[in-house]
Amino acid sequence: MGFRPASPRHRHHLRYVKQWAESGNGYSWANNLVHERVHAYGQVHVGRYSEPNKCDLAYVAGNLAEAILRSTASGGPLPADSKLCPALTAELRAGRMMM
Numbered sequence: 001m002g003f004r005p006a007s008p009r010h011r012h013h014l015r016y017v018k019q020w021a022e023s024g025n026g027y028s029w030a031n032n033l034v035h036e037r038v039h040a041y042g043q044v045h046v047g048r049y050s051e052p053n054k055c056d057l058a059y060v061a062g063n064l065a066e067a068i069l070r071s072t073a074s075g076g077p078l079p080a081d082s083k084l085c086p087a088l089t090a091e092l093r094a095g096r097m098m099m
């Protein structure tokens with residue numbers, strides 16, 4: 001029994017998952033898995049670009065998962081990242097996961 005994507009959209013996402021898996025960047029891969037899971041619950045972005053959507057649930061949940069994994073692995077707070085939602089950055093700083 002194998003995995004069979006249900007739609008062209010799923011096949012499109014599966015291509016990205018394979019690229020991340022093959023890249024060995026598990027943190028980014030985890031981010032994407034969480035991000036795409038939020039879409040499965042119905043959340044959609046406005047437009048095609050990440051910047052105006054960086055505070056929507058899919059980006060915040062995915063970036064939170066990645067930040068938890070990276071800060072745990074590094075044993076200390078992460079450098080600031082301007083691509084993250086400012087509210088997420090504030091929470092990560094409060095939790096001592098980001099400088």
Ligand SMILES: [Zn+2]
Binds near residue numbers: 058
């Ligand atoms: Zn998305």
